[in-house]
Amino acid sequence: MNADRITEKLNILADAAKYDVSCASSGSKRKNENKGLGNASNGICHSYTEDGRCVSLLKILLTNHCIYDCAYCVSRKSNDIKRAAFTVQEVVDLTINFYRRNYIEGLFLSSGIFKDADYTMERLVLIAKKLRTEHKFNGYIHLKSIPGASDELMHEAGLYADRLSVNLEIPTEAGLKLLAPDKNRQDMIEPMQYLKNEIVLHQEEKKLFKKAPMFAPAGQSTQVIIGATPETDQQVLQSANYFYRNFNLKRVYYSGYVPVLADNRLPALNTSVPMVRENRLYQADWLMRFYGFKVNEIVNNEQPLLDLDIDPKLSWAIRNLHVFPIDINKADLQLILRIPGIGVQSAQKIVSARSYGHLNWEQLKKLGVAINRAQYFITCKSREFERRDLTGTKIKQFILAQSASKYLKNSHTQFSLF
Amino acid sequence: MTTLFYDGTFESLLSVVFEIYERKLTLVKLQKGKWYSTALFENKLNIITNEANTNRVLKGLRQKLSPSGLQQLYIAHLAEIENEEATLIGYIRYVFDSAQNIEEDYGNRYVLRVSEIVRMMRREKHRMEAFIRFQKLKDETFYATIEPDFNVLPLLIKHFRNRYADQKWIIYDTRRNYGVYYDLHDTQYINLDFSTISKAGDIKTTFTEDEGIYQSLWQNYFKSVNIPARKNIKLHVRHIPKRYWRHLTEKI
Numbered sequence: 001m002n003a004d005r006i007t008e009k010l011n012i013l014a015d016a017a018k019y020d021v022s023c024a025s026s027g028s029k030r031k032n033e034n035k036g037l038g039n040a041s042n043g044i045c046h047s048y049t050e051d052g053r054c055v056s057l058l059k060i061l062l063t064n065h066c067i068y069d070c071a072y073c074v075s076r077k078s079n080d081i082k083r084a085a086f087t088v089q090e091v092v093d094l095t096i097n098f099y100r101r102n103y104i105e106g107l108f109l110s111s112g113i114f115k116d117a118d119y120t121m122e123r124l125v126l127i128a129k130k131l132r133t134e135h136k137f138n139g140y141i142h143l144k145s146i147p148g149a150s151d152e153l154m155h156e157a158g159l160y161a162d163r164l165s166v167n168l169e170i171p172t173e174a175g176l177k178l179l180a181p182d183k184n185r186q187d188m189i190e191p192m193q194y195l196k197n198e199i200v201l202h203q204e205e206k207k208l209f210k211k212a213p214m215f216a217p218a219g220q221s222t223q224v225i226i227g228a229t230p231e232t233d234q235q236v237l238q239s240a241n242y243f244y245r246n247f248n249l250k251r252v253y254y255s256g257y258v259p260v261l262a263d264n265r266l267p268a269l270n271t272s273v274p275m276v277r278e279n280r281l282y283q284a285d286w287l288m289r290f291y292g293f294k295v296n297e298i299v300n301n302e303q304p305l306l307d308l309d310i311d312p313k314l315s316w317a318i319r320n321l322h323v324f325p326i327d328i329n330k331a332d333l334q335l336i337l338r339i340p341g342i343g344v345q346s347a348q349k350i351v352s353a354r355s356y357g358h359l360n361w362e363q364l365k366k367l368g369v370a371i372n373r374a375q376y377f378i379t380c381k382s383r384e385f386e387r388r389d390l391t392g393t394k395i396k397q398f399i400l401a402q403s404a405s406k407y408l409k410n411s412h413t414q415f416s417l418f
Numbered sequence: 419m420t421t422l423f424y425d426g427t428f429e430s431l432l433s434v435v436f437e438i439y440e441r442k443l444t445l446v447k448l449q450k451g452k453w454y455s456t457a458l459f460e461n462k463l464n465i466i467t468n469e470a471n472t473n474r475v476l477k478g479l480r481q482k483l484s485p486s487g488l489q490q491l492y493i494a495h496l497a498e499i500e501n502e503e504a505t506l507i508g509y510i511r512y513v514f515d516s517a518q519n520i521e522e523d524y525g526n527r528y529v530l531r532v533s534e535i536v537r538m539m540r541r542e543k544h545r546m547e548a549f550i551r552f553q554k555l556k557d558e559t560f561y562a563t564i565e566p567d568f569n570v571l572p573l574l575i576k577h578f579r580n581r582y583a584d585q586k587w588i589i590y591d592t593r594r595n596y597g598v599y600y601d602l603h604d605t606q607y608i609n610l611d612f613s614t615i616s617k618a619g620d621i622k623t624t625f626t627e628d629e630g631i632y633q634s635l636w637q638n639y640f641k642s643v644n645i646p647a648r649k650n651i652k653l654h655v656r657h658i659p660k661r662y663w664r665h666l667t668e669k670i
């Protein structure tokens with residue numbers, strides 16, 4: 001192994017891949033049943049970058065050579081940068097050796113398009129196949145599907161990978177036309193449709209025959225870039241909602257645009273990354289998937305943008321004060337989930353614990369409820385509760401004043417929720 | 419107040435519970451070790467683990483707790499947090515004194531505290547599963563050292579056995595000076611004698627040649643994936659507290 005050459009390739013091809021923000025390695029159930037190497041079910045973050053993002057997978061491009069010229073992408077044809085390409089064997093060796101040392105959960109492989117879509121996809125599939133068959137590797141594999149690749153290759157990819165993704169990149173078709181003239185949305189939607197059908201089909205088979213092959217057991221996901229084009233949060237979330245519903249997506253990732261290229265179609269180079277907005281979008285996404293909120297409860301024609309000062313759940317509560325106060329000792333789980341300051345875990349604990357006796361403030365606090373937020377919206381086993389008839393604006397002021405420093409500290413993480 | 423001396427194992431803890439009920443003690447304090455005195459003191463007792471007594475208590479717990487409830491009690495014991503015996507005893511008494519299953523009665527302080535300890539243990543376990551870094555030795559064994567806050571090594575075995583079924587590995591807790599060795603078939607607890615390894619150089623030569631290359635490739639990778647425009651060190655440190663850094667290849 002030529003250590004210097006590999007190091008250089010790794011630097012270039014990891015650097016080019018890092019703007020794809022998805023890093024999840026969960027949702028698969030691949031077990032180590034062949035006394036081989038690894039399993040894929042845990043979704044462990046093995047490290048965190050200095051910007052606080054989870055490092056779970058070896059995330060690289062096979063090559064950053066590309067025949068396309070998408071404006072938002074560092075690898076675009078017209079960009080004057082160093083190019084490199086791994087061989088199939090090099091990617092296999094890196095994956096295995098990193099995995100054995102417990103650095104990673106698996107591989108996330110993507111690529112610039114060289115020659116054509118099929119030629120590129122074929123190599124991605126070959127790497128996954130080698131890992132699974134020659135090395136009995138059961139770790140996590142996420143392959144990015146190249147838009148326009150044939151159904152046969154997509155099918156093979158699904159047999160070896162845990163997750164497949166097709167990146168929409170730009171939330172609306174018009175935005176895509178502007179920034180990625182070589183791509184068309186149909187080329188992205190077709191493979192998603194194909195994957196959805198195959199995944200459903202294989203799940204049905206699996207129910208009937210235990211031995212039926214797995215097909216992308218962790219499903220498919222996509223990524224949209226935020227802030228490169230002028231879409232509102234309403235447009236972004238409606239589009240996410242559409243894809244969740246129609247293509248059974250496991251996740252939509254929102255990637256705040258990092259200005260890396262000078263181009264008059266794009267935000268200027270000195271624009272800062274919209275990290276707070278990105279965080280709010282993830283919170284809204286969470287509300288849709290785990291808290292039973294409908295997309296138009298979060299954003300609608302009157303309220304097309306998410307409030308950057310406060311999280312979308314608090315924002316909803318303030319706009320819907322007529323729902324509150326909620327009696328913590330009586331309300332349904334679904335309603336408790338809508339209270340600011342109460343997460344999924346606390347909500348479930350409350351419902352278990354209250355069957356032994358009514359809960360008071362002290363106990364709620366111990367169950368993980370953020371009282372400083374929840375206090376304006378609930379009553380419990382105590383004579384003390386918020387009696388003033390506060391307006392939404394006042395509540396917002398109170399909460400912001402109390403948690404100003406905490407809010408600043410947390411505003412950058414996608415996982416500090418409510 | 420009666421002070422009960424026991425040997426610190428879970429079995430012996432259960433024997434203690436038996437004595438408490440047998441002797442109808444109300445106020446007790448537990449202490450690890452032995453009471454060395456021939457004089458008889460009313461309020462100091464050595465408890466010797468008695469299999470029959472332990473099993474009777476265990477059987478009782480099995481009837482009143484779900485398997486996962488019992489598992490949680492065991493994990494809380496394993497944590498070896500100082501002066502938490504009162505919590506464990508309080509919890510067990512509450513189990514026996516209640517008619518219904520109490521394991522989700524978080525309004526009770528013992529139940530709540532046990533669930534807190536279990537959460538701390540689980541968090542440490544997850545951190546270890548994430549942050550352990552193996553180095554490959556010449557004989558193809560993958561070796562890792564850890565210094566966890568709590569005694570979580572026994573909880574790690576299953577995860578690493580499932581994951582690395584086809585490689586030999588050792589995980590060694592240098593703070594508690596014991597480890598686990600997996601030889602492709604079974605795992606066993608081991609002690610290593612470090613006094614024979616004197617110089618740092620000696621250790622290096624026991625690693626395979628490509629070990630250094632993969633370590634530096636990983637360090638490079640870690641640097642490459644960082645996006646400076648998004649830098650957020652506070653968040654970084656919250657995810658990986660500094661005390662874990664010395665065992666992380668990418669942070670050395």
Ligand code: SF4
Pocket residue numbers: 066067068069070073074075076077111112113
């Ligand atoms: S096709 Fe992919 S790699 Fe090529 S320029 Fe567009 S986004 Fe970049």
